[in-house]
Amino acid sequence: MEFHCWGISHKSTSLEVREKFAFNKEKIDEIIANLKSVTPFENGVFLSTCNRTEFYSFCERTQIKNFDSHLEQLVGKNIGLRKNDQYLFSKNEAFKHLLRVMTGIDSMIVGEPDIFGQVKKSFQNSKSFNYLGSDLELIFSRAINLAKDIRSETSLSKNPLSIASLVENRILEQDKSPVLLIGAGNVGKALIKRLNQKKYEIELFNRTDINVDGISSRPLGEVSNEIKNYQIVVIAAASETPFFASEEVKDNCLIFDLAIPRNLPSGFVTKAGKTILTLDELSGMVAENLKGRESAVKDAENLISSNAEKEFLKLQNRKTINAVQKKFREEQSDIKLKAIKKAREKLSEGDEINDVIEELADEIASKNAFHVSKILDDSISSKNRG
Structure with a gap:
């Protein structure tokens, strides 16, 4: 058995495909439990974020290359992935890919720090399910330390961009209008702190009562009554149904639909004539982000190339x-x-x-x-x- 990584990401698939892989914490736990009990994979780390879904395991290549079929069975629906939507890395290349992911240079927003914590959380989740195995634990423990070193040795960790910072930049281009924010997850909390520093008026709506940086939330059920009063709306929470209807939205409204899957239906733009930015629409800003970080990315790539093969060989020797x-x-x-x-x-x-x-x-x-x-x-x- 060898170390492999199966996955899809913003680089290989469209948002329409990726949003089929939007799993909440409860669903991810269910998937891991079933991976352990009803599939041939004896160990694994399952990573699911808004821009990528990946599975790392020590297994046979013939098994993991059809991981999409196993995933379809586990979630009980036909995902319909094409082979070109997927990628598969093995051995040292899988280790290199893991380092690229953890350092943020494979992210849509290059160098963003959130992915490092998301991978660590996925690693800890597998550990809590006793689904790691000694070899996989060794690989991830070393990758975590290496990625941390690479981020600190390059300028990737200096003034890192994130989804929240990109949304903030776009909001700052508008007139200083009040912001209606739906969801107080990681993105919502980060955005509140940023906009508070700029003295923006923020109205927060959330499923549960919460206070973020002095902003107290209101129930989600009140969104449809209040949205007509706002020119800027940020959706940072997932829901099976839209939080509001097109006719309830103000003219010339700027809406950020950051939910995965997207909260607003595809016909919403046409019917309402509003400006809607999804995660993929933010990619134009990402291109500018990459121009300013090319040197840091190159430095990180060089460190990964010079260290990955040597470190992976050490890990293989330790395994032996x-x-x-x-x-x-x-x-x-x-x-x-x-x-x-x-x-x-x-x-x-x-x-x-x-x-x-x-x-x-x-x-x-x-x-x-x-x-x-x-x-x-x-x-x-x-x-x-x-």
């Missing part, structure tokens, strides 16, 4: 050593039990105790030496075949 140690312990235990049994038989037959002890020690030492030599030979042969 762990396997050898495990096999040796098992062989040693077997040798010990057989030698003790033989010694007891000789004692029961009346042999001298000193002779039995000496013969016992010689036999254990001889067999241990033989098995150590055999295990090392097997390990070298296996490595050469690989």
Whole structure:
């Protein structure tokens, strides 16, 4: 078995495809539990964000290349992924990809810091389900430390952009109008703090009562009554149904639909004649973001290229050593039990105790030496075949 990564992301698929993979925490937990119990994958880390869905595992390549079929069965619906929508990395390339993801250079918003925490959370989630395995835990633990070092050694961590910062920049281009914000998740909280610093008036609506940076939330059910009073609306919460109807929205309203899946129906723009920006519409701003961060991305890529292969080889060697140690312990235990049994038989037959002890020690030492030599030979042969 080798280390593999299956996935889709903003680089390989459209928003229409990605939003089919929008899973809340409860659904992700259900998927992990079922991956563990009803699929051939003995270990794994399942990552699901607004811009990517990935699965990392030590498994057979023939198994993970059809991961989309397993996922369809687990979620109970036909996702209809094309082969071109998906990617598959193996061994060292999978490790490099994990580092690119964690450093943020593979993100839609280059260098954004949120993905690092999201990967760590996915790693911890698998750990809580006892679904890691020693090899996968070793890989991710090393990747977390390496990605942290790479971010600190480059300018990626300096003034990082995020979805919240891009939305803020676009809002600042408008007249200073009050903002209606739906959702107090990570994006919502970050946006509130940014707009508060600019002295914007913010009305927050959330499923549960919450106070963010001095802003108290109101119930979601009140959105439709209040939205007509706002020129700027930010949707940062998921819902199976729209939070408001097109006729309730003010003329010339700027709406950020950041939900995955999108909250507003596809015909909303035509019917309401409003400006709606989704995550993919923000990609124009991302192009400008990349221009200013090309040097940092290049530095990060160089660090990944120069370190990944060396670190992955170390991890592979550690994996081999762990396997050898495990096999040796098992062989040693077997040798010990057989030698003790033989010694007891000789004692029961009346042999001298000193002779039995000496013969016992010689036999254990001889067999241990033989098995150590055999295990090392097997390990070298296996490595050469690989």
